[in-house]
Amino acid sequence: MKDLLGAVIEKNRYWTQYGNVATYIPELSKGNPDVLGISVCDMMGNEYFAGDYDIKFTMQSISKIVSFMCALIDNTSEKLFRKISVSPTAEGFNSIVNLETKNAHKPLNPMINSGAIATVSMVKGITSEDKFNRIYNFMKEITNNPDIKVNDDVYHSEKSTGDRNRALTYYMKSTRIIDDDVEEILDAYFKLCSIEVTCKDIAYMGAMLTNDGMLPCSGKRVLTKEIAKTVKAVMATCGMYDASGEFAINVGLPAKSGVSGGIVAVSPKKMGIGVIGPALDQRGNSIGGVKVLEDLSNRLDLNIF
Structure with missing residues (x-):
């Protein structure tokens, strides 16, 4: 697995030159566009890494x-869905139009900013x-990292x-x-977006969802199977913003991206995957990270569709 991940990273590293780091949050503009890394955590807690996997980045929309x-x-679920829907959108993640003209003023889904x-x-x-x-505190548990912290510089940059x-x-x-x-x-929202993690942290979180709500290794249940299923379904339909449909075809995994360049993906009953690539495409997704996930999905036949 380690050799495979290394090969996938090196094959797709050139894609980073075609993207750009986020600049609308000034602190994110300091990201290195050449970074590309991956971490995998299977259901037993075995971990594999390649590339720039140990680079820290803020969760941004992965926190959603x-x-x-x-x-x-x-x-x-009835109470929650009275306020928030779970419908995909063709608009951007920070669209105002969606709120005013669609769905009786309810946010379309919990993966866009309003939701x-x-x-x-x-x-x-x-x-x-x-x-x-x-x-x-829940995030600390499901990333298996009690030491994750808010990046104050990013937090203040987001807030301002x-x-x-x-x-x-x-x-x-x-x-x-x-x-x-x-x-x-x-x-609270800005602080959550500014929590700093690595690929390893989000891969572990993905492995928990892979295992229907049970933590790798310990087997401790932190989500019911029904909630884990709901989260994965919304990730699959809404997690990659307005590129979710294209991602479902080309990669075929529930996933959630963030504008710092991170993506967490879930291969059911197999592994959680975390990638980092700060160079983004026009929809705000890591351009190299998406290509890495597509390549890995094809090589291991991970596409759930």
């Missing part, structure tokens, strides 16, 4: 699946800080430039999708 897990644990902010508001906790800590997210959140406040204080719930 953790918020979604906590919201599903803390609410009945993720609404999801955080649905997590158990009296204050927004309580909600953040609830998700943060997050006016589109403020517009989305104030709109949802006006339509009663969100009842929390806007600035407080956004503060």
